[in-house]
Amino acid sequence: MHSIWSFLLICVAVTGLADTARVRAEDGVAVPLKSPMLGHGTNFSRLDDGVITVVFDLSRGGAIAGIGKSGSSRNLVNVADEGRYIQQSYYAGRPLDRKAEGQSPKWSPWSWNPIQVGDAFGHRASILLTTNDRRTFYIKSVPMLWDMNNRPAEAEMEQWTTLLGSTIHVRNRLTCHRSTDAYGEGIGNNQELPAVYPISALSKLYSYQGTKPFQGDTVENLKVVNLSSGFWGTYDNITEHWMAFVDEQKWGMGVYNPQCVNFLAGRSGDPGHESTDNSTSYIAPVKSYALLRNSVVDYDYDLIIGTLDEIRATVYRLHDSTLRK
Secondary structure, three states: OOOOOOOOOOOOOOOOOOOEEEEOOOOOOEEEEOOHHHOOOOOEEEEEOOOEEEEEEOOOOOEEEEEEEOOOOOOOEOOOOOOOOEEEEOOEEEEEOOHHHOOOHHHOOEEEOEEOOEOOOOOEOEEEEEEEOOOEEEEEEEOEEOOOOOOEOOEEEEEEEEEEOOEEEEEEEEEEOOOOOOOOOOOEEEEEEEEEOEEOOOOEEEEOOOOOOOOOOOOEEEOOOEHHHOOOEEEOOOOOOEEEEEOOOOEEEEEEOOOOOEEEEEEEOOOOOOOOOOOEEEEEEEEEEEOOOOOEEEEEEEEEEEEHHHHHHHHHHHHHHHHHO
16 A cells, blocks of 8 residues: 555555546636546546646545646556555554554554545545645645544645656655654654656666666666565665656656655556556655654655656756755
């Protein structure tokens, strides 16, 4: 699933596409339409710069539900259940057995785990505020605790998303106000920054783990670990801070987080599948730190659509611009 410690994957079968929505860029009004690009549901907002389209599901915490070429119906994001999408996900404290309070037996014991889309039972995050000026989409929502049955987290999530050609720049923020210390304070956990689920048709994993970062050294085609092994693949020393899943033509989606040199990645199911299928790819830049009862987490990352060479060249430009600041 979306989890760092996951030993199994809950997959919700999808029998067909529900009515979805098209968004008029000039006013952000949702219009009924059947389109696989827009995932499930009827409430969406969209950014489109003529190069790529990004779709946000307002019925699921405003998470990124669709990415594709502008004008295309193909969605590069897996949306088969509430644990997929491209979304915020965090962990705090030690795992607790809360089955008596409605915790899923399949996800017990479990740490405090607010996620942007919804919980393992299918309940979804609620929206507090959203704006879309056609350049930047902003959302503020109340996340759900993944393992609990319809239990909103004592926290708010915010997300600012801006399109820059084929690059999607995202700033995420989590503001915690947990009233209980039952999970414990000061316990470090790997944080997904963020959790990214490309379609499994993007099946080849590339990155760079060498000692000459940002010098054009040869990229590496990494082994893809299947979740059936019991865990996602762990990749250390990702010295250029990015990973990408691409297709046979080396075209696909890259994830860049300059804070992270460690990543999780892998595949659940088989390669060759699309956005509503159970099979999925997965990438998460990770960093370990303790999430306290009143912590505020703020970080930026970029999603890059293009060929492997284009993805890496964009990462280099982003890295150079950061150095110049």
